[in-house]
Amino acid sequence: MIEFRDVTKRFPDGTVAVDALNLTAETGRITVFVGPSGCGKTTSLRMVNRMIEPSSGVIEVDGQDIMAGDPAELRRGIGYVIQAAGLFPHRTIRDNIATVPMLLGWNKKQARERAMELMETVGLAPEMGSRYPAQLSGGQQQRVGVARALAADPPVLLMDEPFSAVDPVVRENLQDELLRLQSELGKTIVFVTHDIDEAIKLGDRVAVFRTGGHLAQYDEPGVLLARPADDFVDNFVGRDRGYRGLGFVSSSGLPVGELRTVEVGGSAPEGWSLVVDRERRPLGWHHGGTAGGTAGEENLVPGGSLYDAGSGSLRSALDAALSSPSGQGVAVAADGRVSGSISADDVLAALAVARRDDAAA
Amino acid sequence: MTWVLGNLPLIGDLLVQHIVFSLVPVVIGLVLAIPLGWLADRTRAGRTIVINLSGLLYTIPSLALFVFLPAILGTSILDPINVIVALSVYTVALLVRTIADALSAVPDLVVNSATAMGFTPARRFVGVDLPLAIPVIVAGLRVAAVSSISLVTVGSTVGFGGLGRMFTDGFQRVITAEIIAGIVLVLVLALVVDTLLVQGGKALTPWERAGETVRRGVEA
Numbered sequence: 001m002i003e004f005r006d007v008t009k010r011f012p013d014g015t016v017a018v019d020a021l022n023l024t025a026e027t028g029r030i031t032v033f034v035g036p037s038g039c040g041k042t043t044s045l046r047m048v049n050r051m052i053e054p055s056s057g058v059i060e061v062d063g064q065d066i067m068a069g070d071p072a073e074l075r076r077g078i079g080y081v082i083q084a085a086g087l088f089p090h091r092t093i094r095d096n097i098a099t100v101p102m103l104l105g106w107n108k109k110q111a112r113e114r115a116m117e118l119m120e121t122v123g124l125a126p127e128m129g130s131r132y133p134a135q136l137s138g139g140q141q142q143r144v145g146v147a148r149a150l151a152a153d154p155p156v157l158l159m160d161e162p163f164s165a166v167d168p169v170v171r172e173n174l175q176d177e178l179l180r181l182q183s184e185l186g187k188t189i190v191f192v193t194h195d196i197d198e199a200i201k202l203g204d205r206v207a208v209f210r211t212g213g214h215l216a217q218y219d220e221p222g223v224l225l226a227r228p229a230d231d232f233v234d235n236f237v238g239r240d241r242g243y244r245g246l247g248f249v250s251s252s253g254l255p256v257g258e259l260r261t262v263e264v265g266g267s268a269p270e271g272w273s274l275v276v277d278r279e280r281r282p283l284g285w286h287h288g289g290t291a292g293g294t295a296g297e298e299n300l301v302p303g304g305s306l307y308d309a310g311s312g313s314l315r316s317a318l319d320a321a322l323s324s325p326s327g328q329g330v331a332v333a334a335d336g337r338v339s340g341s342i343s344a345d346d347v348l349a350a351l352a353v354a355r356r357d358d359a360a361a
Numbered sequence: 362m363t364w365v366l367g368n369l370p371l372i373g374d375l376l377v378q379h380i381v382f383s384l385v386p387v388v389i390g391l392v393l394a395i396p397l398g399w400l401a402d403r404t405r406a407g408r409t410i411v412i413n414l415s416g417l418l419y420t421i422p423s424l425a426l427f428v429f430l431p432a433i434l435g436t437s438i439l440d441p442i443n444v445i446v447a448l449s450v451y452t453v454a455l456l457v458r459t460i461a462d463a464l465s466a467v468p469d470l471v472v473n474s475a476t477a478m479g480f481t482p483a484r485r486f487v488g489v490d491l492p493l494a495i496p497v498i499v500a501g502l503r504v505a506a507v508s509s510i511s512l513v514t515v516g517s518t519v520g521f522g523g524l525g526r527m528f529t530d531g532f533q534r535v536i537t538a539e540i541i542a543g544i545v546l547v548l549v550l551a552l553v554v555d556t557l558l559v560q561g562g563k564a565l566t567p568w569e570r571a572g573e574t575v576r577r578g579v580e581a
Contacts, residue, residue, distance in 0.1 A: 072480065076479030080477040082470065083470070088471060088489060089493065090566070103478065132571035
């Protein structure tokens, strides 16, 4: 657990970067600091490992005042992933990852073995161990950055806009990877970003900062989207927040209706039918016109997104309905087999029920 | 050519002397310049003082230094220590600025990341800052070494050993072959030392060429 109590940072020139911050980052959770530039989110993060020292107030990591000991020692116990990876260009990937274990006095062999283990954890091929950072792509360097931060197995991980320098596709990849890692490792993570979508995707709780170092709202992402505290948060959360908020509403109780399917190559009736393979996995849609026809692979109409009836949110259900050419969303079971259809009207009805329950609670 | 063949032992002695007189100061100068360059890199005031002082030192004519050092050090006029000290002073003067510049050119991102990993300042200097400064330091060393090799010949005019003796002696006794051989040997020595420094620098910085190879990495 990381606790900020009345933490203020005033720089020598008089600027107040962080103003009386009170916040608790829960153990084993991802807490995201988000906000426009100059809002104090990065300063707040860097105060945790004393890269910047607070002017007043107390920061505790797992009950220990961070100002109590030696800063270098404190930092070895806190993983840190920096913008654009910040790898050491003169060290091989393996030695980059082994940095903190070596600083902690492990022997070289142990440290290198640990490095190889972590390369596997973050999905890097072992032969990359002997390369230098300049020989890796941006996304790979970022993975090394994460592996390096995890090397000494610190309970706390600070991530300072780690994915801001890679392209959107790779970024999304890295985000998914981080969530997967976190589900295995359960670290206490503080993650700084200026990207609200990244914050909402990754955060168990999201702290929205406003210019001048004030905390505007600190809530779960679903709450942030549904009930922004004020106009600033509303604006910052951005457009489509109603739609995006559906991603945090469970779809349990959403009715799954009948869906007309036809096996590929079979004869289809008039109108829309979903074409499936032998295992009842969806392949695409077929429009039989007014007289029906053969649902061959060559005349398939691409389908929309699929809705996982077991674990999906209302957002994925609505998107499945809206993106389907027939207007019927395709619901699938966990094994990918078609389980039925979803209509947009049903999603809206389910939302109304969820709202009513929410208001009653 | 016959003069050269007839005086091989003498030439050998002078060459060894020349190497010692010119390269020992480069090593001493480097060792002194690293902490001074570090100091200059740390504070603005330190930088101003160290760099101006080293600039001033470099403007002292070498001949004057050779002549005045015995008075300052209390050594005899032809004590080789005089040459060593004088050339060490020049090397320091040349390298301090180079090292300060090389250290300040290490990217902030890398320095910050090292600090955040838990490097102590001293360990960071040795483990991160200094290795990354090697390419620039080697460039400075090449200038220092070559200038040191040529300055030793100036020392010969006031009586010190080294290949410069072959110029003074050759002029006095009008032996053209001796003068030419001296010039050629100084040039060859400078070229060999320079090449060794370049190769040594490359061997110490394998990562510098890693970036030039095709990025074989598969996109993450």
